[in-house]
Amino acid sequence: MLKPLLSLTGGLVAALAVSALHAAPLSDEDLSVAEVLRDRALESSDAYSIVESLTVEVGPRPAGSAGDRRAVAWAQEKMKELGFDRVYTEQIEVPRWNRGHAHARVTAPFPQPLVVTSLGYSVGTPEGGITAEIVEFPDVEALMKAPASKVKGKIAFINKRMERTRTGEGYGPVVGGRSQGMRNAAEKGAAALMIRSVGTDSDRFAHTGMMSIKDVESPVPALALSAPDANLLEAMLERGKPVEVKLDVHNQRLEDGPSFNVIGEITGRENPEEVMVIGAHLDSWDEGTGALDDGAGVAVVMETARLIAELPQRPRRTLRVILYGAEEIGLVGSKQYVEAHQDELDNIIAVSESDFGAGKIWRFDTRLPETRFDIADQMMQLLAPLGIERGNNKSSGGPDSSVFVAQGVPAFGLYQDGTDYFDYHHTPNDTLDKVDPENLKQNVAAWVVMSFLATEMEGDLGRVPTEH
Numbered sequence: 001m002l003k004p005l006l007s008l009t010g011g012l013v014a015a016l017a018v019s020a021l022h023a024a025p026l027s028d029e030d031l032s033v034a035e036v037l038r039d040r041a042l043e044s045s046d047a048y049s050i051v052e053s054l055t056v057e058v059g060p061r062p063a064g065s066a067g068d069r070r071a072v073a074w075a076q077e078k079m080k081e082l083g084f085d086r087v088y089t090e091q092i093e094v095p096r097w098n099r100g101h102a103h104a105r106v107t108a109p110f111p112q113p114l115v116v117t118s119l120g121y122s123v124g125t126p127e128g129g130i131t132a133e134i135v136e137f138p139d140v141e142a143l144m145k146a147p148a149s150k151v152k153g154k155i156a157f158i159n160k161r162m163e164r165t166r167t168g169e170g171y172g173p174v175v176g177g178r179s180q181g182m183r184n185a186a187e188k189g190a191a192a193l194m195i196r197s198v199g200t201d202s203d204r205f206a207h208t209g210m211m212s213i214k215d216v217e218s219p220v221p222a223l224a225l226s227a228p229d230a231n232l233l234e235a236m237l238e239r240g241k242p243v244e245v246k247l248d249v250h251n252q253r254l255e256d257g258p259s260f261n262v263i264g265e266i267t268g269r270e271n272p273e274e275v276m277v278i279g280a281h282l283d284s285w286d287e288g289t290g291a292l293d294d295g296a297g298v299a300v301v302m303e304t305a306r307l308i309a310e311l312p313q314r315p316r317r318t319l320r321v322i323l324y325g326a327e328e329i330g331l332v333g334s335k336q337y338v339e340a341h342q343d344e345l346d347n348i349i350a351v352s353e354s355d356f357g358a359g360k361i362w363r364f365d366t367r368l369p370e371t372r373f374d375i376a377d378q379m380m381q382l383l384a385p386l387g388i389e390r391g392n393n394k395s396s397g398g399p400d401s402s403v404f405v406a407q408g409v410p411a412f413g414l415y416q417d418g419t420d421y422f423d424y425h426h427t428p429n430d431t432l433d434k435v436d437p438e439n440l441k442q443n444v445a446a447w448v449v450m451s452f453l454a455t456e457m458e459g460d461l462g463r464v465p466t467e468h
Contacts, residue, residue, distance in 0.1 A: 025457040026378045041445035048437035050299035055289040063326035064096035079264035083309040089260040092336040094326045100250030108244045115226040117206035122222040129248035132191040140177040152189035164200040168418040182222040192221040196230035201423035259325040268317035275318045276454045277351045281327030288430030297354035304447040315455035324400045334400035352412040353398025358435045359417035365395035367411040369462045382449045408463040
């Protein structure tokens, strides 16, 4: 059971009352309340208990699975326990898939096993597996340019390393191999695809993740190799002899089925129809327990709402927490949410999402009209003492939030230090022990400042230009 926020002081109650009389977007009294919330979060927020509960009581939760259904029930119960005014779900339709076994072994010239995992929604091999020669490519672009004769009947091996960065910007240049590699290999008649895992670790864990499967006429098995095993294949190929690998893979594509976005609200006292949306995604891959991706984000936004709910009065407008379904397989929950709520998007003042692990937040980005930079500057007064610096005005607000931003909705982005995030991302190593409770407190402190001030300010943030 989470410890309730201690009663706020009489001075703070008075500050809340006075703030209602001010017309400025962010009054001194608003900032005073946000400062108290920030400091309270650093002292007594308990987001760690939330992510612990999710990982222990639910565990892995791929879209449309039994674990996903448990997570949806868990989230509704937890939101009610934390004091949300309204808790509900909205059904979405998702493609479903069951992971089976995936075995790989070099059969010649140097027989030994390899550590692999199926990429999301990969098909299996025929009964008895397949054995084929490896053909190596430095990146997916090289595979795309290769003649079919070089690839046909072979196992295409994309061997591109990911760069470690604080921002995670090394992800974009390599993830194309995972998302588009199988499609291109299949079109050229390959027997299968293997990629160097999209990750920055040197552990013998392979990283799973989604790939493009729509309208691929003859999909082939697609696997990720752990980094040490990718190094091993690389070294074997450098010896100038053909390298053959046997693959034995069993996966099962299921009929599409239901999942849910889980939504909780702290209802605004004056303008409840105006909404600040903060979110995370509830689903995870099945290899680990989804503690970093995105259990930590779920905990941060739920705890943020809890702290705001325990103020003496509700904020001026509604704070809506959306735990999106099926993010991992293509932002399915957020896309279906935006499609279903097109007529209400103008009431959403801004969006933001926590989906980059559990490291300390170090940068605050926005996507606002230039006329509203003053609001971000005022927020920075309270974020700077947390070790957070001002970033740029190009934020997507996070993966799911980007779907809203594409419709002109403003966004805030609180970005964690992702230096080691891709060591664990989509692996069996994404577990609770990687989450630092003190880092989570700092996350909540930043989120509660941003969320409270956005819900309490006078006026709105307008709309931002959309990119085409």
